[in-house]
Amino acid sequence: MRISGRAKTGEFQFACGEGERILYAGLHQGVPLPYECASGTCGTCRARLASGKIKELWPDAPGRKHVKPEREEFLMCQATAVDDCEILVPAKIPLDEVQQPRYNLPGELIGFNPCTHDVATFSVRLSEPIQFHAGQFVVIHVPAVGGYRAYSMTNYAQTTNRLDFVIKKMPGGGFSEWLFEADREGTRVNVFGPLGAATLSAEDGGDFLCIAGGSGIAGMMSILSFAEQQDVLTQRNAQVFFGVRTLNDRFFLDELSRFARKFPDRVRITVALSDEEVTSAYAESEGLYYESGFVHEVAGRHIPENSEHLITFIAGPPPMVDGAIRMLLVKHRIPATRIRYDKFS
Amino acid sequence: MTWKKVCSTDTVEKNTLKLFDVEGVPILVGNLGDGEFRAYPPVCPHMEEPLEESGICEEGILTCTKHLWQFDMRNGEPMGPAERPLLIYDAKAEDGHVWVYVERELEYEFDDDDDDDFEF
Numbered sequence: 001m002r003i004s005g006r007a008k009t010g011e012f013q014f015a016c017g018e019g020e021r022i023l024y025a026g027l028h029q030g031v032p033l034p035y036e037c038a039s040g041t042c043g044t045c046r047a048r049l050a051s052g053k054i055k056e057l058w059p060d061a062p063g064r065k066h067v068k069p070e071r072e073e074f075l076m077c078q079a080t081a082v083d084d085c086e087i088l089v090p091a092k093i094p095l096d097e098v099q100q101p102r103y104n105l106p107g108e109l110i111g112f113n114p115c116t117h118d119v120a121t122f123s124v125r126l127s128e129p130i131q132f133h134a135g136q137f138v139v140i141h142v143p144a145v146g147g148y149r150a151y152s153m154t155n156y157a158q159t160t161n162r163l164d165f166v167i168k169k170m171p172g173g174g175f176s177e178w179l180f181e182a183d184r185e186g187t188r189v190n191v192f193g194p195l196g197a198a199t200l201s202a203e204d205g206g207d208f209l210c211i212a213g214g215s216g217i218a219g220m221m222s223i224l225s226f227a228e229q230q231d232v233l234t235q236r237n238a239q240v241f242f243g244v245r246t247l248n249d250r251f252f253l254d255e256l257s258r259f260a261r262k263f264p265d266r267v268r269i270t271v272a273l274s275d276e277e278v279t280s281a282y283a284e285s286e287g288l289y290y291e292s293g294f295v296h297e298v299a300g301r302h303i304p305e306n307s308e309h310l311i312t313f314i315a316g317p318p319p320m321v322d323g324a325i326r327m328l329l330v331k332h333r334i335p336a337t338r339i340r341y342d343k344f345s
Numbered sequence: 346m347t348w349k350k351v352c353s354t355d356t357v358e359k360n361t362l363k364l365f366d367v368e369g370v371p372i373l374v375g376n377l378g379d380g381e382f383r384a385y386p387p388v389c390p391h392m393e394e395p396l397e398e399s400g401i402c403e404e405g406i407l408t409c410t411k412h413l414w415q416f417d418m419r420n421g422e423p424m425g426p427a428e429r430p431l432l433i434y435d436a437k438a439e440d441g442h443v444w445v446y447v448e449r450e451l452e453y454e455f456d457d458d459d460d461d462d463f464e465f
Binding site for chain 1: 392393399401403408410411412413415425426428
């Protein structure tokens with residue numbers, strides 16, 4: 001099927017295979033369609049069907065609250081083309097810029113490993129290597145579960161066919177419950193990506209700050225690995241704030257400790273406990289700092305004056321992300337252009 | 346409709362937004378902090394997020410925290426990554442009250458814009 005589109009910056013065309021999602025088809029062919037979650041929640045990829053026929057794949061997608069079906073609006077991440085289509089995309093997209101390669105690849109689940117009572121790591125071995133930026137995510141499709149779920153990579157390599165992830169078991173979360181309830185080693189999956197704009201590049205100047213709640217630490221781990229590999233941490237400082245409820249909810253301690261110990265003058269990592277009093281502000285054996293409170297509040301107490309140069313990364317539950325943005329914008333006057341996060345809600 | 350008395354000026358604190366119902370029309374009043382007030386439709390022109398909840402006002406700049414679109418509160422003009430302006434009602438502070446000129450309800454359309462024709 002042929003998709004002909006018009007955005008506010010011009011026109012574009014691409015092919016959409018049978019059953020292929022319109023958003024993924026466009027991104028795969030280098031059309032910079034607007035998106036954020038790419039998984040049906042945020043509504044950013046809304047478009048209007050001007051002619052032709054589509055099939056909506058998830059009529060109850062939360063992101064549909066942003067579209068007006070009576071005006072033929074739909075979510076490109078949750079629709080496939082049944083016929084040649086003309087679509088309108090209400091966004092200014094950089095049609096002239098070369099896009100990073102985006103892959104649509106089979107892979108298999110490997111290495112499921114519980115970290116806490118409700119958090120585990122797992123990996124996907126792809127059929128061929130890909131490139132991605134530190135901080136990006138992919139969407140994963142398991143035929144037995146249906147739909148695509150977004151997960152940020154925790155690892156970084158310039159080219160790799162292994163993607164590492166962290167997942168929290170969510171009640172009613174189809175993929176996480178499926179993954180936790182039985183041995184899924186070797187299960188075939190499909191992966192589309194990489195996606196997401198909350199990335200760190202070697203060209204970025206300035207120190208950086210990461211504020212993560214729970215499994216939101218995933219992209220920060222990738223960013224730290226990138227910074228280590230690219231020699232960024234010998235020149236720039238990194239502060240990481242990792243929020244969990246209690247000491248028993250911590251994970252990635254070994255990895256975080258390794259960064260803190262390897263770069264003691266550059267990297268400071270603080271674990272914020274929201275539901276437990278901290279008895280020791282510094283764990284000598286880990287090289288990690290501890291503080292009670294919500295992670296964005298703890299972070300706010302440690303951001304120095306004159307921090308306009310900071311690049312900040314935020315990931316976690318929506319209330320935490322909103323709280324962190326308000327703190328950075330209002331209290332610390334950090335420009336919106338230096339706040340990086342991907343909105344999943 | 347014409348000029349409507351929406352609220353007393355001390356109802357909307359400095360650098361905040363507050364939503365009012367003016368004869369069935371939702372009006373978001375913003376206090377710029379320097380004695381000036383402005384009035385807008387209640388949602389962000391990007392994804393129609395309710396700005397009373399997701400908007401932050403600071404130094405005359407309104408930021409929608411959903412995607413960090415920013416606007417000049419005085420004239421609604423987009424700043425930074427924002428692609429569309431805020432629609433704006435005429436508003437004035439007089440006699441200790443905020444007055445807003447409401448001729449009709451201003452609403453964002455999917456395909457309206459200030460700089461091109463977006464119709465096939």
